[in-house]
Amino acid sequence: MGAILAVMAGLPVGAQSLQERVPTCFECHGEKGQSQLPEVPSLGAQPALYTLVELVMFRDKLRLTEPMNQQTVGLSDGDLRALSEMIAKLPAPEPTSDTPDPARMDRGRALAQANRCNFCHQSNYQGVENVPRLAGQREDYLLKSLRAYKDNTRRGYDAQMSEVVYAMKDDDLVDLAYFLARLK
Incomplete structure (x- = not known):
């Protein structure tokens, strides 16, 4: 406004x-x-x-x-x-309030572990310093960002995210975004 x-x-x-x-x-x-x-x-x-x-x-x-x-x-x-x-200093976003699908959560968790997302984003996915918080982020925004890193239409100040998601299938990106959006 x-x-x-x-x-x-x-x-x-x-x-x-x-x-x-x-x-x-x-x-x-x-x-x-x-x-x-x-x-x-x-x-x-x-x-x-x-x-x-x-x-x-x-x-x-x-x-x-x-x-x-x-x-x-x-x-x-x-x-x-x-x-x-x-x-x-603002409060962390509340995760999506729907009841999580256990199978999708397991797939997303496995993808996050396999791709070592916690190495940069921290074990609780709350980010640190120049690495963003992912826990509780909007699912649609996470998916949009992951897809943009994959096709190189979004770049950070380094190529690390593009390299991480390059080999991931779109279904993997969907499950990863689903998982992260439901974390506190």
Whole structure:
């Protein structure tokens, strides 16, 4: 809504301060950082360094994803750092509330173990430093991200994720996303 009001007032989004933009963040990413919108990630409890790197990549157009590229225009490194630290303090997202299918959970768990997801993302998949939290993330967003890493349309600041998912079948990506979305 904040971005819409800025455009209606004739102001570029980049003319807004960080404080003016924060409500817009929650319009998409959800109150307290838990997204309710399809393919929009929950941000709550993401490690500050990971979020900072992603925001810099959006701002500097190293990662092309609208509306994020536009929302970060004009924000300083200090603004991005403050936003990242605020996001890290939000509560972790609640996992999907449906009753998990035990067979799918077992397949997803086995895939996570076989691909050593816990090596970078930690044993509880809560992320650390520049590695994102996966536990409780939106299933559709996880699947979209895994597919994008696999086909190289999403790149991080290194090729590690693309290398990990390269040999995985789409059914594997589906089961892995299912598993991770249901973790606390």
